[in-house]
Amino acid sequence: MTIHDLYGYIGENDIEIACTVVEKCLNMQAEAHESSYIGEYYKFGDFKENFTLQNNYDEFEQEWMEEEFQEYPILLYANKPSNAHAVEKQLLGTGKFKLLRRKER
Numbered sequence: 001m002t003i004h005d006l007y008g009y010i011g012e013n014d015i016e017i018a019c020t021v022v023e024k025c026l027n028m029q030a031e032a033h034e035s036s037y038i039g040e041y042y043k044f045g046d047f048k049e050n051f052t053l054q055n056n057y058d059e060f061e062q063e064w065m066e067e068e069f070q071e072y073p074i075l076l077y078a079n080k081p082s083n084a085h086a087v088e089k090q091l092l093g094t095g096k097f098k099l100l101r102r103k104e105r
Contacts, residue, residue: 003084006101007091008056008072015040018074018096019053025090026051038065057061069100 009018010095019030019042030042030053041054053076054067064070076097081087084102 002080002105003078004103004105005078005081005084005088005099006066006069007076007078007097008069008100009074009076009096010072010098013055013073015042015053015055017073019078021050021094021096022053022076022091025094026087036060041062049080051079051081066100072098072100075100098102 011018022028022044023030025042028044028051030044033043035041038054039058039060041052044051044053053074054065056069056073056075057063060063066075069075075097076091078084078087088099092099
């Protein structure tokens, strides 16, 4: 079974601050990226388990990445976390993230 989680960041609309929270929480180093599609974003992990931190609103396209979650300015996608429940507990324990969606395949 593969799990894909989506978390919303609760706090200021500052992706660098959110990145620091994730780095400390998951004990992972972020790698900054830039994309014409999603703008500035951060990747954590590897091909087996990876996390993507990005803004929910694309200023250039003037559209939401996850329209149903507009109250969360920053999103964290957790793709195939090796222990999804432990990751959930760590992220929720910061008081800065909320689990918005979990897909199990």
